[in-house]
Amino acid sequence: MITGKNYIGNNQSAKGSKTYKTFNPLLNIENETVFTEATSDEINEAVVLASEAFRTFRTISGKKKAAFLNAIADEILALDDALIQTYCSETGLPEGRAKGERGRTIGQLRMFADLVTEGSWVEATIDTAQPERQPMPKSDIRKLLVPLGPVVVFGASNFPLAYSTAGGDTAAAFAAGCPVIVKSHPMHAGTGELVASAIVKAAQKTGMPNGVFSNLNSSGIEVGSQLVKHKGVKAVGFTGSIKGGRALYDLAAQREEPIPVFAEMGSINPVVMLPKALKNRNESLAKTYASSITLGTGQFCTNPGLLLGIKSEDLSEFIQNLSNEILKIEPSVMLHPNIIGAYENNKKKATSQPELNVVASYDAEVKTNYARQTITTVEGKTFLENPTLHQEVFGPYSIVVQCENAIQLEQIISKLEGQLTGTLIAEEDEAAQYPEVISALQNRVGRIIFNGVPTGVEVCPSMTHGGPYPASTDSRFTAVGIHSIKRWVRPFSYQDWPDELLPNELKNENPLRISRLVNNKQTTDKI
Amino acid sequence: MITGKNYIGNNQSAKGSKTYKTFNPLLNIENETVFTEATSDEINEAVVLASEAFRTFRTISGKKKAAFLNAIADEILALDDALIQTYCSETGLPEGRAKGERGRTIGQLRMFADLVTEGSWVEATIDTAQPERQPMPKSDIRKLLVPLGPVVVFGASNFPLAYSTAGGDTAAAFAAGCPVIVKSHPMHAGTGELVASAIVKAAQKTGMPNGVFSNLNSSGIEVGSQLVKHKGVKAVGFTGSIKGGRALYDLAAQREEPIPVFAEMGSINPVVMLPKALKNRNESLAKTYASSITLGTGQFCTNPGLLLGIKSEDLSEFIQNLSNEILKIEPSVMLHPNIIGAYENNKKKATSQPELNVVASYDAEVKTNYARQTITTVEGKTFLENPTLHQEVFGPYSIVVQCENAIQLEQIISKLEGQLTGTLIAEEDEAAQYPEVISALQNRVGRIIFNGVPTGVEVCPSMTHGGPYPASTDSRFTAVGIHSIKRWVRPFSYQDWPDELLPNELKNENPLRISRLVNNKQTTDKI
Structure with missing residues (x-):
């Protein structure tokens, strides 16, 4: 009770x-x-x-x-x-x-x-x-x-x-x-x-x-x-x-x-879409991302809030496909009136920025506390110059940035605040052609994903959930x-301490049989 | 040049x-x-x-x-x-x-x-x-x-x-x-x-x-x-x-x-002297500590600036012995006029506190920039109540605190600011009788020493040189x-990243033959 x-x-x-x-x-x-x-x-x-x-x-x-x-x-x-x-x-x-x-x-x-x-x-x-x-x-x-x-x-x-x-x-x-x-x-x-x-x-x-x-x-x-x-x-x-x-x-x-x-x-979890992948998988990518953006009504810290691509017909087609796909999704409820209130406010602030285009916005009537998903798009130059557009809009919202070329793409990535994740959408043979883009992305995030979505944080030893500020206050x-x-721990040293007074972890006999670094060798042996 | x-x-x-x-x-x-x-x-x-x-x-x-x-x-x-x-x-x-x-x-x-x-x-x-x-x-x-x-x-x-x-x-x-x-x-x-x-x-x-x-x-x-x-x-x-x-x-x-x-x-590196050890090794301890206190003209961050004991004839004798020994040591030069100036000022501030006794002070003429070693003593109660006495006097200075009993000793230790080191002077069979004292000391320091001196920081994997604030700004x-x-490093994760684009440390082949945690098993094997 x-x-x-x-x-x-x-x-x-x-x-x-x-x-x-x-x-x-x-x-x-x-x-x-x-x-x-x-x-x-x-x-x-x-x-x-x-x-x-x-x-x-x-x-x-x-x-x-x-x-x-x-x-x-x-x-x-x-x-x-x-x-x-x-x-x-x-x-x-x-x-x-x-x-x-x-x-x-x-x-x-x-x-x-x-x-x-x-x-x-x-x-x-x-x-x-x-x-x-x-x-x-x-x-x-x-x-x-x-x-x-x-x-x-x-x-x-x-x-x-x-x-x-x-x-x-x-x-x-x-x-x-x-x-x-x-x-x-x-x-x-x-x-x-x-x-x-x-x-x-x-x-x-x-x-x-x-x-x-x-x-x-x-x-x-x-x-x-x-x-x-x-x-x-x-x-x-x-x-x-x-x-x-x-x-x-x-x-x-x-x-x-x-x-x-x-x-x-916060994190807007940038997704970088390289040209060949966009050409080959345009529709499936749009479907996948429409779903990732609206997952849990967009209420994940790893929600993809920023999609980056280089201007092309394929990118325009992707924007169209993403718009179509996201409008097919039934709106869902947010956690609290305060959260939907913040979503609507932040979205309004973002969409009222100059030279930003709303390309998809769920318009039909929704129930109270339900969120309307929205996709916007902007030129690379505009995005670079307007830090307001870099801010997280917590909810089912994402902005697609159309960069002039790979150099501008790298510039934009380098200017981003720290992020929990970065995602690269690429064909295997094309990724190697963009070392600067990948390098810039690695330097801004805690986890980098190949051809996936950032939502979903696996609990396992190899996971990093954190990243450069403001993704976290301490990227270490x-x-x-x-x-x-x-x-929650600190190192602590004992010098010449009697064996019987040492914690079990450090005793000569190694009673817990744990792995220890003894005289520079990792071992479970006793001393 | x-x-x-x-x-x-x-x-x-x-x-x-x-x-x-x-x-x-x-x-x-x-x-x-x-x-x-x-x-x-x-x-x-x-x-x-x-x-x-x-x-x-x-x-x-x-x-x-x-x-x-x-x-x-x-x-x-x-x-x-x-x-x-x-x-x-x-x-x-x-x-x-x-x-x-x-x-x-x-x-x-x-x-x-x-x-x-x-x-x-x-x-x-x-x-x-x-x-x-x-x-x-x-x-x-x-x-x-x-x-x-x-x-x-x-x-x-x-x-x-x-x-x-x-x-x-x-x-x-x-x-x-x-x-x-x-x-x-x-x-x-x-x-x-x-x-x-x-x-x-x-x-x-x-x-x-x-x-x-x-x-x-x-x-x-x-x-x-x-x-x-x-x-x-x-x-x-x-x-x-x-x-x-x-x-x-x-x-x-x-x-x-x-x-x-x-x-x-800063750190004053408390040294706790238990009764039996003081009884058995009074003179040698006094010699050892006179030497540690004046080592490098007291200009070590691990200099023992605070000696703690329980009131007894042995402690009084130790204070006398330490005073005698330290006055036998030839004064030496400090690093810079500013440093000797700060030493003299801080010493003056400390020795002008009420109920503090100067028991040894090198009085003879010394050359310019040479430091006069000084030993003071105070009752446990006075030390507990006066935080000024807890402050570091960088140089050949140390204060001996005479505690009423083990409880007051523990109280004093618990009230100390964070320290780089803590030292326990004890006979092997007596240390186990003071678990609270040892526990309190462990909780305030980065390294704990048994029957030694804090000066001398070994460069080795097991060393902790740091400690709770203000010994360091981050005890971790x-x-x-x-x-x-x-x-200077942070964790970084790759998700579904192509093997050929991974850093060598993470490639399937393990080309560097390093030790890795693979599926929860530490190994140098390839995948």
């Missing part, structure tokens, strides 16, 4: 007076539960508890952390229909999507459980002593990755499960040994509370310290600001808008003790996959 | 009118060469050249980068006596230290050459396609680490070779594939220019693009500020004071596109050892 209360550690609490409700965009009505925003005292209590919990949580074994992570997955599954129904009522997204996203969320939790059970992720590095070395003896030094401390997680509106309460940021932080305080997303506060209840149950069942997790309701910016500024908080994970992410980054950088913020933010990390744990 | 000019890429340039000289603290006179500060135009030119150079430098092979790094080492050695003499005249440090530091610098360059020759450092991670997977086929995704772009390096006053022009930051950045612009340290501008000439020669001999390296003279803050704010600069490395490092961090965070700053800053990285390369 959803209570509308916060979780301060294992206890439910609602001391505040500020309340709010979530919204069902399909029915265009508010949902019933009244959520009580966390008070300043409650926020402080959550952080103090997290700091206390960190004292023990940071050194518990990988196996115990795995038990916790797997228990969270089990408890989320046990929420069953209640979770799926709440998810749908708070997003307007279909049941299939809810279940798919739940599967992904469960999968991520179990992936991190496997990672910490195996244990080699700590990158144990050992250089044994050389007491006879001249002119100075060499000490025994051993390094491993250790957790940073309490992490605050801000979930995304568009992924209420996989990038929210028990999403990738939270799973990675728990795996690292960091307590988590979630600033609950106001648009899916009920889904968030249900997932939070699953985490709390899992923590209690597996004997985790109280405070390892808290879930704070919030409908404005105050709760998040207070959290990020709190001395006890040591890192921040965020998925959302550039404006929101940057505000948190600035707050964290201005602290007396600055802390790392990994914010995954990924938000998805096992390596996302590196956001 | 030292010209006093800047290197803008391979060309020497001195268009400015602002000049300065370096200083010989031993002779207490200015050195002869007149250095010309880089102008705004020269700074811009250096960054534009670096951005151009990055276009090719970022993808050259590991072998070519290794040839460049080894050539730098060779050219530094070829500078021979000229370098050693300049170093000594600009620092007052003895020839043995100059040669030792040169050895370390050469060693670091060759270590990174070996790293990039071997090649596995890119952490190649491959997940092959599963076209038959249900409900969706899985793409082929491959990841590696790629360089960020031009890096600005600010060297340290106290290590004119190993942490300056061609020091660890520069070597790691070149190894990563990042061009480097050095903001030359004004106290050793001649040493810096000589090393810069070696880098430029090496770049030319090994065919590196012009702009892969520049060296800019600067005596104030303007050159550094302009560099950090420049759009073309993608990361910053700094070694020095908290004030300087924080100023750069703030500038970088305020940019439209924020960039990472790794600043290694180390400034020393092969893993310091991670500061």
Whole structure:
């Protein structure tokens, strides 16, 4: 049952007076539960508890952390229909999507459980002593990755499960040994509370310290600001808008003790279409991209918002085909009136720019909160000179830029802000003829795709979900996959430390049988 | 020959009118060469050249980068006596230290050459396609680490070779594939220019693009500020004071596109002395620490500035022994009048705090620019309550804190700012009795030492030289050892990319024979 209360550690609490409700965009009505925003005292209590919990949580074994992570997955599954129904009522997204996203969320939790059970992720590095070395003896030094401390997680509106309460940021932080305080997303506060209840149950069942997790309701910016500024908080994970992410980054950088913020933010995910591919696959490309642009009502951070080609008859034909195809697609509902409002505003701002042509715009009547897909086109020169056209229009919108030639294409790519993804549409034998274009694209993105669509972020070790600013606030990390744990850990070295006092990962006997770099050789052997 | 000019890429340039000289603290006179500060135009030119150079430098092979790094080492050695003499005249440090530091610098360059020759450092991670997977086929995704772009390096006053022009930051950045612009340290501008000439020669001999390296003279803050704010600069490395490092961090965070700053800053390197060890090894500890505190006139970032013990007769005896021992040591010269000036000021500020006792202070006449070593002591309660006493006094100064009991000891440790190192002096059987003390210490530092001294930072893979703020601006990285390369790289993924267009590190054949994580298995096999 959803209570509308916060979780301060294992206890439910609602001391505040500020309340709010979530919204069902399909029915265009508010949902019933009244959520009580966390008070300043409650926020402080959550952080103090997290700091206390960190004292023990940071050194518990990988196996115990795995038990916790797997228990969270089990408890989320046990929420069953209640979770799926709440998810749908708070997003307007279909049941299939809810279940798919739940599967992904469960999968991520179990992936991190496997990672910490195996244990080699700590990158144990050992250089044994050389007491006879001249002119100075060499000490025994051993390094491993250790957790940073309490992490605050801000979930995304568009992924209420996989990038929210028990999403990738939270799973990675728990795996690292960091307590988590979630600033609950106001648009899916009920889904968030249900997932939070699953985490709390899992923590209690597996004997985790109280405070390892808290879930704070919030409908404005105050709760998040207070959290990020709190001395006890040591890192921040965020998925959302550039404006929101940057505000948190600035707050964290201005602290007396600055802390790392990994914010995954906006992206227009440029798609570069080379001439031969456009000639050979014009219609199928138009179909594929009409579908990718409107997938999930365009509410993906990897939505292709920018298509780049070199002027030609084939490009004109593609624009025509794309326009035809996208108008065949039935409009769908967006997550929230605020999101459709922002979509309409941003689209209006984009389409009112000089020398921009709207080539396809769904005109028929649609239900409230449904988004009308739109395709625009512009000359390369105009696009180069007008940064407004580079801004993300979150929703089923895309702009096709018609470049004069390959040089202008490369110029445009080089001028783009950082992006999560870049896509190259090309015949195999033609890609090699555009090394500068490819090189420019690589330099602006975190992931580059050949002949595919950017939507769909596979959860696997080789994934980079991040990229140069503003795709993320720190391109040196990924938000998805096992390596996302590196956001929440730091290297720590022991010098001449007695073997029996070392953590198991670094002991001579290698009791965990993990892979370690010992005197420059990767091995699972004992010393 | 030292010209006093800047290197803008391979060309020497001195268009400015602002000049300065370096200083010989031993002779207490200015050195002869007149250095010309880089102008705004020269700074811009250096960054534009670096951005151009990055276009090719970022993808050259590991072998070519290794040839460049080894050539730098060779050219530094070829500078021979000229370098050693300049170093000594600009620092007052003895020839043995100059040669030792040169050895370390050469060693670091060759270590990174070996790293990039071997090649596995890119952490190649491959997940092959599963076209038959249900409900969706899985793409082929491959990841590696790629360089960020031009890096600005600010060297340290106290290590004119190993942490300056061609020091660890520069070597790691070149190894990563990042061009480097050095903001030359004004106290050793001649040493810096000589090393810069070696880098430029090496770049030319090994065919590196012009702009892969520049060296800019600067005596104030303007050159550094302009560099950090420049759009073309993608990361910053700094070694020095908290004030300087924080100023750069703030500038970088305020940019439209924020960039990472790794600043290694102040540290007082707490040493915790447990009772039994103090009883058993009182005199030898006093000798060892008198020597560590005065090593290099206390001008190490790992200098032990804080000794913590529990009140006892043994602790009183240790304070007496330490006082006796430290007064036996001959005072030595500091790097620069500004540095001795700061030492005297900071010492005065510390010793004028209420309830602080000066227990040893070298009183005899000393030569100009020589530092008088000082030991003070204070009660635990006083130390806890007065943050001024927690501040670094850079030089041969240390404070001994007499705690009431183990609980107060732990409280004090927990209240400390982040530190590069923490040291535990203990008998093997007594350490296990103080888990909270050790745990608190671990949580505040980057490296923890058992029965040693913090001075001396071994260059090896297991080293962490960094720590929680303000020891560094980002505890997730180390400034020393092969893993310091991670500061300058980001993960980058290819999805369904044609094998022949992939970088060698990711090709099916694994032509470089590097170790890769392929479908979750670490291997050097081909696919």
